[in-house]
Amino acid sequence: MTSDNAPTTPCAPPDRIAAMAARLTQVPGIRAVMLGGSRARGTHRPDSDWDLGLYYRGTPDVAALAAPAAAFQGSPVEVAGPGGWGPWVDGGAWLRVDGVQVDWILRDLDRVERVWDDCRAGRFEVGVQPGHPLGFWSPAYPGEVALGRVLSDPDGELTALRAQTSVYPEPLRAALAGAAWEAEFAVAAARKSAPSGDRLHVSLCLSRAFGVLTQALHAHHRTWCLNEKGALAAAAALPRTPAGFADRVDAALRGLDTAAVETASEVVREVRAVLGAAAG
Template sequence: MTGALTDDRLAELAARMTEVPGVIGVVLGGSRARGAHTPESDTDVGLYYRAPLDVDRLGALAKAIAGPAAVVTAPGGWGPWVDGGGWLKIDGHAVDWIYRDLGRVLSVWADCERGRYAFHQQAGHPLGFPDFAYAGELALGRVLADPTGELGEVRDRMRAYPPKLAEALVAGLWEADFLVAVARKAVTRGDSAYVAGCLFRLVGVCAHALHGAAGRWLINEKGAVAAAAALPGAPERFRQRVDEVFGQVDGDPVHLTAAIDTAADLVIDTADACAMMMR
């Protein structure tokens, strides 16, 4: 594998993508956009489109760039929220093309501004895909190609975290309390799988609440606990306490009770931390 694609090469590829009918603009995302990538990191590229997207033209471009084995999906080919795209090798480097329907992104943004959100069932997302991730991806991304200027204008608006979304995510901590209660009902059965599921969702709800209170976008379950722990004002030892919770999940009712007790304390401290951050 060669090193990461250069900025000039990315800009050249993005310009070619915008020649495909339906493509509005191209955004660099992931660790590369944050400057946290390594030579081994995949490069995530968001293709923002309005239907109809010319998949045949896009597929031909993918083959021209990444070789005859390159394949792209139709919109929706990866599920209702991840949408579609292609896993490509360009110049020996892994590059993920990821579709984003700009009309849908704008609809999600309108909901964010009203304090509305949901986690949607989507393969590969055990907590659920947070619809507000669409806004966060664009806010945190780097525009590579934007012929009309529309994408950059939208991105600039999304960089300001919506106060009502923050309030809604913190209010969503009610679910963490509920999960503590229902997890306890499985202890006498030694149902470690059910308890683990409840606790995983509890931790995710807490991580999103903390990011909302801090006005920071959280767009991925992977690394969510570490990201929450790094927030100024996060509960003390947040990451370590989460590890302690899952380290106690086995079939022993005593251990399950201890795990749930630790999680319950974490929920209380998360609520207190959110209140302090939003003062």
């Protein structure tokens, strides 16, 4: 219980979000709306954003999306259509509702289903995408469905896909764990640049190496890794992750010198030993 004088934190009421989701699935092309991010996982703060995935088929009516966006925010909102934000994060809109950020993110349901088929066959892609400095890893698409909460799904399409993604595909686990070889390659490249003080190249190589290891560790435990944010701490908390994993990565990224490269090399060897032991 709080006192009458206690400060309040803006928070969009859940019923407003539910009404928004129901309204959005009335827009031509929008098939379902899913809540993602910390609010879907129950790890949010009162002021956390609301992340809504708008799953569409065909070409969504962007103009028709602008009308409810303006109604909910109380002022005009720019809605980016498919491709407006890049090749993987299709587009969407940023709203401010009841003092809290509400993000709409478009997702092509046909493409998500194709990526899911690839994942079940052990295939994945890493694409260039603004906002994803280590690239957009295609398994994030089914991972978002698996970890999200369906808010509106008139025809049950997204609900059915979510049921499928509740089981992490073994071929994907093997493929992502096997891709850890790239981390060793990246560290070898950094080792050549560190003596000359080329910190940009070293930082990019080491970041890539640690990003690959983080993806591999999540896959090894059949855990979806959606993006770079919080991924290092989450990987460090997984069983059998090498001791001091996060601290050693932090130290290497602060140093960016020859000693940092050798620390990175040790981390790579230890993680690959964990992955190799499971494979054998």
